[in-house]
Amino acid sequence: MSAKYQVHGDVAVITLDNPPVNGLGLATRQGVVQGLEQAQADANVRAIVITGAGGAFSGGADITEFGTDKAMAEPNLHTVISAVEQSTKPVVAAIHSVCMGGGLELALGCHYRIAAPGCSVALPEVKLGLLPGAGGTQRLPRVIGVEAALNMIVSGEAVKSEFIGAVPGQKLFDKMAASPEGLAEEALAFARSVADVRPLPLVRNLPCKHPNGDAYFQFARNMVKGMAKNFPAPAKCVDAVEAATKHRKFDDGLAAERELFIQLMWTAESRALRHLFFAERAASKIPDVPADTPKREIKKVAVIGAGTMGGGIAMNFLNAGIPVVMLEMKQEALDRGVATMRKNYEAQVKKGKLKEDKYQQRMALLSTTLSYDDLKDADLVIEAVFEDMGVKEQVFKKLDEVMKPGAILASNTSTLDLNQIASFTQRPQDVVGLHFFSPANVMKLLEVVRGDATAKDVLATVMAVAKKIKKVAVVSGVCDGFIGNRMIEQYGRQAGFLLDEGCTPQQVDQAIEKFGFAMGPFRMGDLAGNDIGWAIRKRRAVEQPDMKYSKTADLLCEMGRFGQKVGKGWYDYAPGKRDAIPNAEVEKMVADHRQSLGITPRKISDEEIVQRLVYALVNEAAHILEEGIANKASDIDVVYIFGYGFPVHRGGPLNYANEVGLFNVVQAMKRFAQNPLDDAAFWQPAPLLQRLVAEGKGF
Numbered sequence: 232m233s234a235k236y237q238v239h240g241d242v243a244v245i246t247l248d249n250p251p252v253n254g255l256g257l258a259t260r261q262g263v264v265q266g267l268e269q270a271q272a273d274a275n276v277r278a279i280v281i282t283g284a285g286g287a288f289s290g291g292a293d294i295t296e297f298g299t300d301k302a303m304a305e306p307n308l309h310t311v312i313s314a315v316e317q318s319t320k321p322v323v324a325a326i327h328s329v330c331m332g333g334g335l336e337l338a339l340g341c342h343y344r345i346a347a348p349g350c351s352v353a354l355p356e357v358k359l360g361l362l363p364g365a366g367g368t369q370r371l372p373r374v375i376g377v378e379a380a381l382n383m384i385v386s387g388e389a390v391k392s393e394f395i396g397a398v399p400g401q402k403l404f405d406k407m408a409a410s411p412e413g414l415a416e417e418a419l420a421f422a423r424s425v426a427d428v429r430p431l432p433l434v435r436n437l438p439c440k441h442p443n444g445d446a447y448f449q450f451a452r453n454m455v456k457g458m459a460k461n462f463p464a465p466a467k468c469v470d471a472v473e474a475a476t477k478h479r480k481f482d483d484g485l486a487a488e489r490e491l492f493i494q495l496m497w498t499a500e501s502r503a504l505r506h507l508f509f510a511e512r513a514a515s516k517i518p519d520v521p522a523d524t525p526k527r528e529i530k531k532v533a534v535i536g537a538g539t540m541g542g543g544i545a546m547n548f549l550n551a552g553i554p555v556v557m558l559e560m561k562q563e564a565l566d567r568g569v570a571t572m573r574k575n576y577e578a579q580v581k582k583g584k585l586k587e588d589k590y591q592q593r594m595a596l597l598s599t600t601l602s603y604d605d606l607k608d609a610d611l612v613i614e615a616v617f618e619d620m621g622v623k624e625q626v627f628k629k630l631d632e633v634m635k636p637g638a639i640l641a642s643n644t645s646t647l648d649l650n651q652i653a654s655f656t657q658r659p660q661d662v663v664g665l666h667f668f669s670p671a672n673v674m675k676l677l678e679v680v681r682g683d684a685t686a687k688d689v690l691a692t693v694m695a696v697a698k699k700i701k702k703v704a705v706v707s708g709v710c711d712g713f714i715g716n717r718m719i720e721q722y723g724r725q726a727g728f729l730l731d732e733g734c735t736p737q738q739v740d741q742a743i744e745k746f747g748f749a750m751g752p753f754r755m756g757d758l759a760g761n762d763i764g765w766a767i768r769k770r771r772a773v774e775q776p777d778m779k780y781s782k783t784a785d786l787l788c789e790m791g792r793f794g795q796k797v798g799k800g801w802y803d804y805a806p807g808k809r810d811a812i813p814n815a816e817v818e819k820m821v822a823d824h825r826q827s828l829g830i831t832p833r834k835i836s837d838e839e840i841v842q843r844l845v846y847a848l849v850n851e852a853a854h855i856l857e858e859g860i861a862n863k864a865s866d867i868d869v870v871y872i873f874g875y876g877f878p879v880h881r882g883g884p885l886n887y888a889n890e891v892g893l894f895n896v897v898q899a900m901k902r903f904a905q906n907p908l909d910d911a912a913f914w915q916p917a918p919l920l921q922r923l924v925a926e927g928k929g930f
């Protein structure tokens with residue numbers, strides 16, 4: 232039983248006790264119902280208080296029960312709330328710290344609510360593609376008004392209790408406690424003060440009206456349509472709240488909410504969001520590195536190189552209050568790097584996202600140097616110099632000489648062999664890859680590259696550091712491109728074949744953007760710099776001379792069209808603008824190249840474009856999984872969602888492949904292999920994919 236029952240004089244106190252946030256799991260629900268029964272049966276008890284142990288009233292559903300029979304097992308949350316409503320003695324919710332989702336729905340079922348200041352109150356179900364399914368959409372509008380409730384339900388955002396408590400006419404909180412510390416005492420006193428009130432007040436008996444209902448709900452529907460075009464949940468939230476205003480009987484509104492909730496449960500979008508919710512949490516767990524692995528202390532960070540990546544990397548640590556020393560070869564490179572960082576911060580200040588004093592505090596944590604002597608006291612050093620093994624060798628040999636024992640030596644390399652980099656030092660166990668994504672102060676993804684010798688406590692430490700700087704970290708083994716870039720290369724190859732066969736860059740980009748990608752491959756190339764891929768292909772031409780790829784990207788670079796940074800790439804860009812304008816010269820280059828190959832262009836459907844691009848990712852991912860480069864399929868989805876703009880509502884490439892069905896994915900791949908202009912070897916399904924299909928399983 233994870234709820235405690237105690238009697239304080241004439242008041243029974245039921246304390247939800249299911250750490251960390253008193254999730255309303257089966258045992259907790261049973262505890263509440265049993266506590267209520269005990270209190271009804273005890274003639275000395277005149278009132279009941281429900282509260283939460285530790286740092287929460289309740290965070291809502293117990294996420295460990297998601298997708299299991301326990302989630303809906305009796306007593307389910309509806310039953311618990313009914314039991315509260317039917318109590319013959321007043322039930323007072325004593326709310327503090329966190330009151331969310333099912334926790335708030337439970338509180339709304341109570342006869343009275345007393346809240347401590349500083350409590351976060353929310354119905355966040357929409358963030359999992361759902362709506363509050365235990366009366367939240369029916370009761371919240373009755374206590375804070377239709378519009379305020381709908382805003383909270385559609386956004387899922389938390390509101391502070393003292394803010395709600397100060398709104399005139401609100402009925403969510405009958406009383407605000409003076410302080411969180413005094414809540415327990417005040418709740419007991421409040422419970423005694425209402426012990427004899429009859430009939431007992433219930434939120435369900437309050438009216439629910441909007442003076443201009445039809446117009447308001449139409450407006451709300453238009454709003455959410457524009458904001459959440461790929462997600463059905465916000466619109467269903469509007470329907471549910473509207474039902475609260477339309478049905479004469481409360482229970483009819485409740486039934487409408489239930490129906491809408493079940494509809495959402497079955498949507499691919501909600502499945503994707505729930506998958507990602509768990510995937511993100513699972514990414515921080517490394518199978519052979521236990522959670523209690525001791526960590527090294529990181530009090531100071533050094534960054535080598537103040538270029539595109541170095542400055543952004545440094546900002547992450549400054550933002551988290553960790554001092555950074557940045558090293559360059561020349562003073563002017565340092566000055567340039569620092570100026571860029573200042574420009575970034577100043578832009579945030581201008582937009583009102585950062586206070587001036589905070590900006591100054593952050594910059595005060597930064598020091599710069601041209602001398603390795605100044606790095607001696609750093610606990611973690613991150614190298615972000617040119618992508619050249621010779622340069623990396625010099626830097627790591629030097630770091631090995633100067634860094635204190637136990638310091639972690641990290642490289643931000645995006646393609647080079649981390650094991651080789653580690654071999655330049657006498658301490659390969661302390662070497663790890665920290666692959667940030669550009670812009671490094673913005674992108675959430677961090678690939679943590681685990682070398683053959685990387686020590687477990689180094690991994691545990693960098694995973695904890697990642698959390699501190701608000702990154703989503705995923706562990707990758709050593710291979711060319713790690714998880715993300717190794718997959719994107721195959722995606723890029725398919726994009727090139729599509730040009731050769733008849734597409735324009737614009738057609739390819741539009742098709743995949745319609746699928747939901749933030750940016751198609753050609754716009755992405757322009758943003759990242761087409762010269763980067765060019766350099767990689769030149770290296771590949773030596774390493775794998777037989778690899779087939781479209782020459783259009785090389786021809787583009789020969790035209791000097793390196794991308795946004797030079798104002799022209801696959802598209803043209805007006806100065807300072809990011810809008811991609813199709814360019815006739817590029818289209819002619821593509822057409823001429825096609826003609827030189829003797830290819831008659833054909834019309835290629837959006838569906839084929841999307842399948843070829845996405846299944847290219849899926850097949851490479853299967854190789855990556857099988858080789859143990861990624862620990863689990865969900866890690867790959869996290870990489871693609873947080874680093875590559877894969878559509879969130881599709882849950883990542885492997886979740887999407889599961890939704891399509893791996894059998895269907897492989898069937899399509901076999902079809903593509905028949906295309907003489909494509910590459911049959913490319914479409915050979917990875918052994919893992921074949922095995923999963925044979926076993927009728929998903930990733």
Ligand code: NAI
Nearest residue numbers: 536537538539540559560564615616617618643644645669
């Ligand atoms: P960059 O060329 O903008 O900056 C490199 C900086 O390192 C320059 O300021 C240069 O003066 C400095 N530098 C070079 N040799 C040095 C040395 N021996 N000692 C001290 N400083 C030295 O390059 P960028 O784009 O910042 O890339 C840095 C690293 O990050 C590379 O390994 C790259 O592969 C990796 N990376 C780059 C990404 C990108 O989108 N640009 C994304 C992820 C990783």
